[in-house]
Amino acid sequence: MIHFGDLVAVTQERPAERFALDRAYLLLISLICFSWTCCFWLAASSSSAGVPTHLDKTKVKMECSECHKGHGKRGTTMLAKTKDEFCFQCHSMSGKASDIYSQLSKRSNHRILETSRYHVPGEQLPAKDVAAPRHASCYDCHNVHKSEKDAQLKGIRGYAGKGAKPRKMTKEYEVCYNCHADSANLGSDELDVSRDFDPANPSYHPIETYGRNSFVPSLRREYRKSSLIDCSDCHGNDDPSGPKGPHGSIYEPILRYHYVRTQGAESPRAYELCYACHERRSIIGDESFKAHKVHIVYRQISCAQCHDAHGSKYEPALINFDRAAVFPNSLGELIMLPTVQGRPRCALSCHVNGVMYEHKLNRNLVYTVNGRILSEW
Numbered sequence: 566m567i568h569f570g571d572l573v574a575v576t577q578e579r580p581a582e583r584f585a586l587d588r589a590y591l592l593l594i595s596l597i598c599f600s601w602t603c604c605f606w607l608a609a610s611s612s613s614a615g616v617p618t619h620l621d622k623t624k625v626k627m628e629c630s631e632c633h634k635g636h637g638k639r640g641t642t643m644l645a646k647t648k649d650e651f652c653f654q655c656h657s658m659s660g661k662a663s664d665i666y667s668q669l670s671k672r673s674n675h676r677i678l679e680t681s682r683y684h685v686p687g688e689q690l691p692a693k694d695v696a697a698p699r700h701a702s703c704y705d706c707h708n709v710h711k712s713e714k715d716a717q718l719k720g721i722r723g724y725a726g727k728g729a730k731p732r733k734m735t736k737e738y739e740v741c742y743n744c745h746a747d748s749a750n751l752g753s754d755e756l757d758v759s760r761d762f763d764p765a766n767p768s769y770h771p772i773e774t775y776g777r778n779s780f781v782p783s784l785r786r787e788y789r790k791s792s793l794i795d796c797s798d799c800h801g802n803d804d805p806s807g808p809k810g811p812h813g814s815i816y817e818p819i820l821r822y823h824y825v826r827t828q829g830a831e832s833p834r835a836y837e838l839c840y841a842c843h844e845r846r847s848i849i850g851d852e853s854f855k856a857h858k859v860h861i862v863y864r865q866i867s868c869a870q871c872h873d874a875h876g877s878k879y880e881p882a883l884i885n886f887d888r889a890a891v892f893p894n895s896l897g898e899l900i901m902l903p904t905v906q907g908r909p910r911c912a913l914s915c916h917v918n919g920v921m922y923e924h925k926l927n928r929n930l931v932y933t934v935n936g937r938i939l940s941e942w
């Protein structure tokens with residue numbers, strides 16, 4: 566049987582023959598339409614499995630022909646617009662489906678408008694070629710023939726990290742790892758995010774697997790220590806009434822909630838991101854770390870100056886100190902020593918509002934800050 570993809574490949578190799586092939590497309594599409602319609606009809610009548618949204622008559626009235634029409638634009642699979650513009654026919658302010666286009670003009674976004682043209686159908690991700698252009702297109706994260714209301718990434722290939730074989734995605738993070746793990750073409754300012762969530766780390770937010778800490782008293786009622794979360798629980802639209810997904814946000818880097826990462830006054834809004842899942846009352850009520858309040862409220866230190874929102878390769882409790890404010894102490898130490906739950910000892914110096922606070926264990930192993938003994942520790 567002739568594969569449609571082969572035909573596409575031919576047109577790409579020999580552009581002069583594209584026009585003649587338009588007729589072949591038309592015939593082929595009609596045939597495929599017919600067989601697909603039969604398949605879907607059979608599938609729909611034999612099981613109640615979800616129907617892909619874009620092939621559901623109640624949502625996209627004319628099914629195939631709503632998108633594939635006439636001869637279509639040159640070089641496309643008979644689409645009315647080029648592939649880069651195609652989705653916005655419906656997913657924009659003037660379209661009849663959820664407006665994704667407007668998300669892309671927000672301060673922080675996946676630069677789809679600028680880079681989607683670098684997407685190549687069937688490309689191998691994660692990229693193996695250092696020179697492959699970094700990009701993101703709708704087609705990297707969505708399969709328009711397969712996505713469903715409750716399975717929006719269905720039909721996309723995923724990568725579990727650490728050299729695993731790419732396969733059909735089952736969890737959202739596998740789609741993100743296609744580009745945010747060990748891609749050969751990561752920019753110099755980009756990190757392999759999969760290293761942050763490595764289950765071998767002393768601590769990590771529970772994306773790949775369950776978290777390590779069984780004492781997280783601040784968790785809101787919807788979460789427990791056996792909860793798993795998704796990248797898009799933190800990275801997504803800042804507008805809770807708008808379309809979900811990490812398309813764009815007014816908060817960098819594409820965060821759903823406000824999050825101050827430098828020193829400043831504590832408030833529900835300052836650390837809105839963390840308080841979405843961790844009760845503020847518990848955190849500044851010192852239910853776990855007995856010195857949360859003194860640091861966060863009195864010294865106005867941000868969560869981000871002690872914690873890494875992803876995970877920590879070095880310490881428990883997502884501790885990964887902000888090296889712009891935290892330095893080795895006079896003994897050259899920069900470490901947290903988890904001792905009694907809630908009363909760890911830190912050996913380090915930190916710079917807060919122009920003052921240096923040196924934390925160290927003195928010769929008799931007594932814990933001091935700027936030489937003052939902390940009796941309750």
Ligand code: HEC
Pocket residue numbers: 569570594597598599601602619620625628629630631632633642644651686704709710
């Ligand atoms: C919502 C719009 C939309 C609808 C509805 C739609 N398609 Fe498509 N189709 C596309 C787009 C976009 C592509 C290009 C996909 C790509 O390159 O990744 C495509 C590509 C194709 C291809 C090329 C091979 C492939 O899968 O990439 C075939 C064949 C196809 N469509 C058949 C159909 C049939 C048959 C129907 C009806 C059952 C249908 N399409 C309904 C948008 C649509």
Ligand code: HEC
Pocket residue numbers: 617618619624625631632651652653654655656661662663703704707708709711712713714715716717
């Ligand atoms: C003919 C109009 C139309 C076109 C063209 C179209 N969509 Fe949709 N799409 C819809 C409708 C209607 C919905 C359901 C309601 C909503 O989300 O607004 C939808 C929903 C979705 C969803 C949510 C998951 C789901 O399947 O319900 C995704 C993801 C999506 N579209 C992606 C795309 C992408 C990517 C393209 C371009 C390849 C595209 N759409 C082109 C009409 C369209």
Ligand code: HEC
Pocket residue numbers: 652653656663665666675677701702703704705706707717718737797801807808809810811812
């Ligand atoms: C980097 C990956 C990525 C890219 C690129 C991307 N999306 Fe999404 N999109 C997602 C994720 C993840 C979700 C689901 C979020 C969730 O479940 O909370 C989503 C959800 C959606 C939805 C459903 C929104 C809702 O609340 O119903 C639509 C529609 C959609 N995307 C369309 C598009 C279109 C059109 C493009 C291209 C302009 C695009 N997406 C590009 C990842 C992506």
Ligand code: HEC
Pocket residue numbers: 673674675676699700701702705706737738740741742743744745752755796797800811817818819
């Ligand atoms: C096809 C590749 C691709 C996929 C898949 C992808 N991204 Fe991205 N992402 C990019 C590119 C390219 C950038 C821009 C990097 C840059 O310009 O520094 C980016 C940037 C980001 C940023 C940072 C923006 C900033 O301003 O620093 C976040 C956060 C992000 N992506 C989250 C996600 C999440 C969550 C997913 C999975 C739902 C995902 N990405 C899937 C390609 C991708």
Ligand code: HEC
Pocket residue numbers: 780781782783784836839840843847848852853854857860861866867868869870871872882884901903905906907908909
């Ligand atoms: C001065 C450093 C520091 C700052 C600032 C800080 N934390 Fe912590 N946090 C810790 C330490 C240390 C622990 C671990 C205590 C232990 O397990 O003995 C901890 C534990 C936690 C825990 C796990 C236990 C629990 O309470 O459920 C959460 C969640 C947490 N912090 C959230 C936050 C949030 C949110 C902020 C900002 C509003 C913040 N932290 C600011 C140092 C800090």
Ligand code: HEC
Pocket residue numbers: 738741742745755756758762770772794795796797798799800817818820824826869874875
């Ligand atoms: C608990 C919330 C949370 C979760 C879950 C989360 N992120 Fe992030 N992410 C953040 C925050 C906050 C930053 C900004 C970090 C900073 O600058 O201190 C960030 C930064 C990033 C960046 C920018 C580069 C960097 O590392 O600084 C990328 C890309 C990214 N995240 C991708 C992802 C992906 C992919 C996932 C899922 C595998 C994910 N994130 C899960 C909160 C989260």
Ligand code: HEC
Pocket residue numbers: 767768769770771775776777778779781784788789790791792793794798799824838839840841842843868869872873874881882883
């Ligand atoms: C989408 C929900 C969600 C968000 C947002 C979130 N967390 Fe968490 N966090 C969790 C869950 C679930 C756990 C429990 C994991 C476990 O049992 O180890 C957790 C655990 C933690 C822990 C303890 C981890 C350990 O191994 O000791 C710390 C510290 C923490 N979070 C800090 C933060 C900070 C700081 C922010 C804001 C940047 C934040 N969290 C945002 C869901 C979230």
